[in-house]
Amino acid sequence: MNVQEALTLLKNKGYKHTGKREDIISFFSSENRYRTAKDLLNYMEPNYQGISFDTIYRNLHLFHEVGILETTELNGEKHFRMKCDHQHHHHFICKDCGITKEIHKCPMDEIEEELKSFAIDSHKFEIYGLCPACQ
Amino acid sequence: MNVQEALTLLKNKGYKHTGKREDIISFFSSENRYRTAKDLLNYMEPNYQGISFDTIYRNLHLFHEVGILETTELNGEKHFRMKCDHQHHHHFICKDCGITKEIHKCPMDEIEEELKSFAIDSHKFEIYGLCPACQ
DNA sequence: TTACAAATCGTAATGATTACGATAAAATAA
DNA sequence: TTATTTTATCGTAATCATTACGATTTGTAA
Secondary structure (H helix, E strand, O other), X not given: XXXXXXXXXXXXXXXXXXXXXXXXXXXXXXXXXXXXXXXXXXXXXXXXXXOOHHHHHHHHHXXXXXXXXXXXXXXXXXXXXXXXOOOOOEEEEEOOOOEEEEEOOOHHHHOHHHHOXXXXXXXXXXXXXXXXXXX | OOHHHHHHHHHHOOOOOXXXXXXXXXXXXXXXXXXXXXXXXXXXXXXXXXXXXXXXXXXXXXXXXXXXXXXXXXXXXXXXXXXXXXXXXXXXXXXOOOEEEEEOOOHHHHOHHHHOOOEEEXXXXXXXXXXXXXX
């Protein structure tokens, strides 16, 4: 998802356009990386000195709720990245820098059979390690 | 892993046998379920009134470190269960009760090819939903 | 049984996240 | 443009899981 699509989505859902929101979206759209609330705060602080935690977390959750961001937990902290809106896939995630690489093999197809009596509502398949740059 | 194996493992590694440790191990060995630190505390409290957080968390981490427990994160909380020591597999995890069901299809085999330049050190494949009893 | 290391207690500190009343800013209508 | 309303943000305190630590107790091995 790009910046413009995200802004339009927000507007369509009745949320207001603010400079902070635009900058938050730019921050995430610039890279295929999982980042923390603190990473975002560090990025915002120079331009918006005194920005509140409330603003950071409220927007992260809002963006996740409306589908602008996706989230995962890495070592006890929530991490966020721009939502991938093309075909279903999974990610390799670098433990150091959070960069992601798409994995286009999804194991679920062959598994639903095994779980007939369970009500599946989501699954997580992630691979962790170091990307070439961080090795 | 059963209670006896776990106690022997602890002893072999030079850790002391205490009533609390035995009870913690019993707690986990009784079910195929992910439980939180708080679940464990609730279980221990009646028998050991005033048991310290330190004891709960220290032992959870120790047991994870020596391979008695395995761990995952569900809604921002660490969950623990008895380590499965037989063949590599994954789990379906019930979001309500934490019960697990083994999944014997591992997607990794077919994926390493795609990630030649990455240093893979672990992967997580979990399916979430409701077990038959919780539906 | 003694002595020492390890385990536990009681409680405070930490760190991420959430919450909230007061204020400011964006959108909408007049 | 101005007024009005609604949402966003600030500043800061509260919460919740987890970690840390000095003092005390308990296993264990000599």
